[in-house]
Amino acid sequence: MRLKHLIESLEQAHLDAYILFREPNIYYYTGTISGGMLIAAHGAEPLLLVPRLNLAIAQAQASGCQVKPYTRDGLLDEIEAALKPFSPKTIGFDDLPLDLHHKLQERLNGAELKASANLVWRMRRVKDSDEQELMRRAGELADIGMEAIREHLREGMREYQVAAEATYAMMRNGAEDLAFPTIVASGPRSAYPHAGVTDRRIRRGDFVTVDMGATYRAYRSDITRTFIIGEPTEEGARIYGAVLRANETVLREIKVGANAAELDGAARAVIEEAGYGKHFVHSLGHGVGLEVHEPPSLSRTSEDTLEAGNVVTDEPGIYIPGFGGVRIEDTVLVAASGPVRLTWFDKDLDAVCV
Numbered sequence: 001m002r003l004k005h006l007i008e009s010l011e012q013a014h015l016d017a018y019i020l021f022r023e024p025n026i027y028y029y030t031g032t033i034s035g036g037m038l039i040a041a042h043g044a045e046p047l048l049l050v051p052r053l054n055l056a057i058a059q060a061q062a063s064g065c066q067v068k069p070y071t072r073d074g075l076l077d078e079i080e081a082a083l084k085p086f087s088p089k090t091i092g093f094d095d096l097p098l099d100l101h102h103k104l105q106e107r108l109n110g111a112e113l114k115a116s117a118n119l120v121w122r123m124r125r126v127k128d129s130d131e132q133e134l135m136r137r138a139g140e141l142a143d144i145g146m147e148a149i150r151e152h153l154r155e156g157m158r159e160y161q162v163a164a165e166a167t168y169a170m171m172r173n174g175a176e177d178l179a180f181p182t183i184v185a186s187g188p189r190s191a192y193p194h195a196g197v198t199d200r201r202i203r204r205g206d207f208v209t210v211d212m213g214a215t216y217r218a219y220r221s222d223i224t225r226t227f228i229i230g231e232p233t234e235e236g237a238r239i240y241g242a243v244l245r246a247n248e249t250v251l252r253e254i255k256v257g258a259n260a261a262e263l264d265g266a267a268r269a270v271i272e273e274a275g276y277g278k279h280f281v282h283s284l285g286h287g288v289g290l291e292v293h294e295p296p297s298l299s300r301t302s303e304d305t306l307e308a309g310n311v312v313t314d315e316p317g318i319y320i321p322g323f324g325g326v327r328i329e330d331t332v333l334v335a336a337s338g339p340v341r342l343t344w345f346d347k348d349l350d351a352v353c354v
Helices: 002-012 023-030 052-061 072-086 098-107 117-124 129-152 159-172 187-191 234-253 260-273
Strands: 017-020 037-041 047-051 066-070 090-093 112-115 183-186 207-212 214-216 223-228 285-287 294-298 311-314 317-320 324-327 330-335 338-341
Touching: 002 017, 002 023, 002 037, 002 117, 017 023, 017 072, 023 037, 023 117, 037 072, 047 052, 047 072, 052 066, 066 072, 072 098, 098 112, 117 294, 129 159, 129 207, 129 214, 129 223, 129 330, 159 183, 159 207, 183 187, 187 207, 187 317, 187 324, 207 324, 223 234, 223 324, 234 260, 234 311, 234 317, 234 324, 234 330, 234 338, 260 294, 294 311
Parallel strands: 017 090, 047 066, 090 112
Antiparallel strands: 017 037, 037 047, 183 207, 207 223, 285 294, 285 311, 311 330, 317 324, 330 338
């Protein structure tokens, strides 16, 4: 059905054929993790070209298309043979390596290769009911991982040990992978939004920001909580409270028709009012699905409007170099009835002090 929809949309986009190269897109349209290259055009069964070592898994998983193996030296011949019957003038694609783009341009007798990723994103950004259920489970698994951290997090642990507890809990309960490399940022390192994980020992009084997610049947979740080891200082509590208010302010406004740039502005206004505006150094959020960063974008420059079926993050933060930082993030489904949180782990101040 998805492939049929894609093919039907080609005429409106003024395209004669379409080439899918990105693995998440191939999975979305065919159900296989084999990768390769998917070629779609009017009047023909879509063709999935796969490396020979992935032929068996593609044949077992892929639906709605024929599957054919290729060798590295023969890929261009296979693409040319697949497209030649249609004499395409304009061929859309989601993403192509530059070298392959040049070689195809030479082979296809002057046909225009047109970057048309939005054709795919218009479909992928709206999750159907099956996708929503998979993302609910991915969110539940992220909550399980965060609960494991709250249970084990103690002064003296190293950051990588904290990450290991979450990974074990999520995968023991059914996650097939992490959604992305876990971030555990403690003490002054919590002022780095993308801090990774180190061997730093966690100390009393530290902020410990944990950003992680689970992958379940290819769909991902994204959650961040900032824990505090012991009692927070007065300033620490003030910073945490400002970020929590921003997070909850946005959550109330996530709905069909909401302007993404205005959502970013609503979070920014709360943090600016608290006196920390210059320390909110990234956008409010992003879409999530088969990838952890997808459209729509929740940023001050975004032109997106939220639709039912979008899944987005709500993740304001404050980061003060040399002191530390706080980020609070949830994965949220946009529904006709209003926002639906897919991550439910506690975020009240008392709940994150360990």
